[in-house]
Amino acid sequence: MKLLLVEDDMEISTMLKEFLATENFEVTCAGDGESACRLFDGGHYDLVLLDLMIPKKSGMDVMQYIRRSSIVPIIILSAKDSDSDKTLGLGLGADDYITKPFSVSEVLARIKANIRRSTRWAQTSEAAEPQECETIRCGDLMMNLTDYTVSNKGVNVELTAKEFEILKLFMQNPRRVYTKEQIYTSVWNEAYFGDENAVNVHISRLRNKLEENPRSPRYVITVWGIGYKLGEQA
Secondary structure, eight states, X not given: OEEEEEOSOHHHHHHHHHXXXXXXXXXXXXXXXXXXXXXXXXXXXSEEEEESSOSSSXXXXXXXXXXXTOOOOEEEEESOOXXXXXXXHHHTTOSEEEESSOOHHHHHHHHHHHHHHHHHHHOOXXXXXXXXXXXXXXXXEEEETTTTEEEETTXXXXXXXXXXXXXXXXXXXXXXXXXXXXXXXXXXXXXXXXXXXXXXXXXXXXXXXXXXXXXXXXXXXXXXXXXXXXXTTO
């Protein structure tokens, strides 16, 4: 597995690179935003570890640059731990957020979890015999569980792994209302500790991609005081 580590603190960068090498990860390091974008364009990476406070081009700018062409998992590493920073980072396309100081074991666990989800999402059937596609249809939405694609009125919708998993949860159980805790534990496969930012931001991004008017959603609707469900018009 190849990782791109964007971190201007050489001590942290060296520590992470050496530790991850013992776990059989090939790590390429960038010390500033411009070199990060250049290295990303020149290689293929399974995941990006991205510090926000880097020179020449900010971590947020690097993330936006990557998201123009790729849905590779991005984990933010940052000393900024306010809710607004986490929400902004997740809103711009990050898949996870780790606050400094951190333990290398925590970083490793998050890397493996995000790569596992990304791999499961991107995997296509490798069976030798042709087989029918497994699909779910709810109104204008069609989800293909064989090649992990989604279309709305016949137009392909580009979703990240977590967005896909959240929508799949709703489409497979169209009458069920899910709390934020249930969504988090189902999609992230981790214990929920009351941090609503991750769920809120991914729901918002999903609506922006699916809805004609995200402020008046038809597909992913809020059940006030409880959580979210698939809209009856979907």
